[in-house]
Amino acid sequence: MNNWYMLTLVGNDRTGIVAKVTRILQQNNCQLGEASMLRLGGNFTIMMMVNSELSSDDIITALQAISAELNLQVHLDEIEGRLHEHHIPNVLVTVIGADRGGIIAQVTEKLFNVGFDILNLDSDVAGTDERAIYIMRIEGQALDGIESIEAALQPLKADGIDISVQAIETLIA
Amino acid sequence: MAIHPILTYPNQQLKQVSQPVDNFDHNLRAFIDELQETMHDGPGAVGIAAPQIGHAIRLVIVDVSNKKKIKHHGHLVLVNPEIVEWQGLAVGREGCLSVPDFTGNVVRAERIKLNAFDAYGEPLSFEMEGYEARALQHEIDHLDGLLFLDRLVSRRNDLFERKKR
Structure with missing residues (x-):
């Protein structure tokens, strides 16, 4: 059986969402x-x-019943699902600064221009309402080496954002 | 000589505590050759531990000499290795021959002191840091029935200060 969907669920956080949704899926013979x-x-x-x-x-x-009970928005797409094909990131870019508009676009555009393949991006807004702090971590593959990434992001550093570019050396043993 | 299949998780042999080596004889050295050959047969591993091929003895091989710009001690065959000092912490990404298609972040000591024996029973002592120290800790974990999976840190919230390049 190779009939994959991507299921997207969003709702106000409360306990039990994962347990209840995955139980329904299991009862309907869905594999996750x-x-x-x-x-x-x-x-x-x-x-x-x-x-x-x-x-x-x-x-x-x-x-339907569970999403109504938990007030979840449900979205489902047919996808081409492939497992066991993880890519290993070789660069971690960390961006930390006062929250400001356009920061993701600025950083990721520069990364895109040097052929950086984003595998994982987490971003959080921390701090307080008055003084928000933006924290973003991007893991990916720099096909042309870490130096090109550093050079591409250098102009943004001058703009009061802390940007660090670190090699990820994955140890296989 | 023979290349052995690598045991993969969830094989329970990987969860056993391995026993110290008592006899530093030709059988041990023949086994070391086979472990070595098996390690080199795989995809770019920098180390291997005896239990990964189903022998629950305290023996590891580590060789990080193909990595550029790091301190290392070359090709190491370590029998009954024991870490006697730990210093500092660092997050690094690891994978394992015994856990195909998965890598994750693990916290390890940044520097270690290590005692061990060579294949002939002669005592050895090393001070290691960084990548080599990480490799040794990964391998010695195998001897204690631990995989890097047992030490994963959160993908999202591992904001440890890493060593800057």
Whole structure:
């Protein structure tokens, strides 16, 4: 069976979302693949690979009662799912600074221009309402080496953002 | 000589505590050759531990000499290795021959002092740091039935200060 969907669920964070949703999926013979589940700004968010012989309409229907109970927004897409193909990042870019508009675009545009492949990006807004701090960590593959990444981000450093570029040397043993 | 299959998780042999080596004989050295050959057969591993091929004895091989610009002690065959001092902490990414297609962040000591024996029973002593120290800690964990999976730190919130390049 190789019939993958990407299931997206978003709702106000509360306990029991993961347990209840995954139980329903299990009861409908859905198998789960890789998933990202995390709290973003008070919402609980799930992106989860679901393998199922059911149609997308049937999966949505199966989730209807629980999504109504938990007030979750549900979205489902057919995808081409491939497991066991993890890419290993070789560079970590950390961006920390006072929160300001356009920061992700500025950083990621520069990374894109030097062929950086983003594998994982986490960003948090910390601090307080008055003084928000923006914390972003980007892991990816720098195809042209770390120096090109450092050079590309250098102009932004002058702009009062702390940017660090570190090699990730993965140890296989 | 023979290349052995690498045991992969969840094989429970990987969770056993390995026993110290008592006999530093030709059998041990023949086994070391096989462990060495098996390590080099794999995809770019910098170390291997005897239990990874199903022998629960305290023996590891580490060789990080192909990494550029780091301090190391070359090719190391360490019998009954024991870490006697730890200093500092660093987050680094690890993978394992016994855990295909997964890498993750692990906290290790930045510097270690280590006692061990060579293949002939002669005592050895090393001070190591960085990548080599990490490799040794990863391998010695195998001897204690631990995988890097047992030490993973959160993907999202591991804001340890890493050593700057």
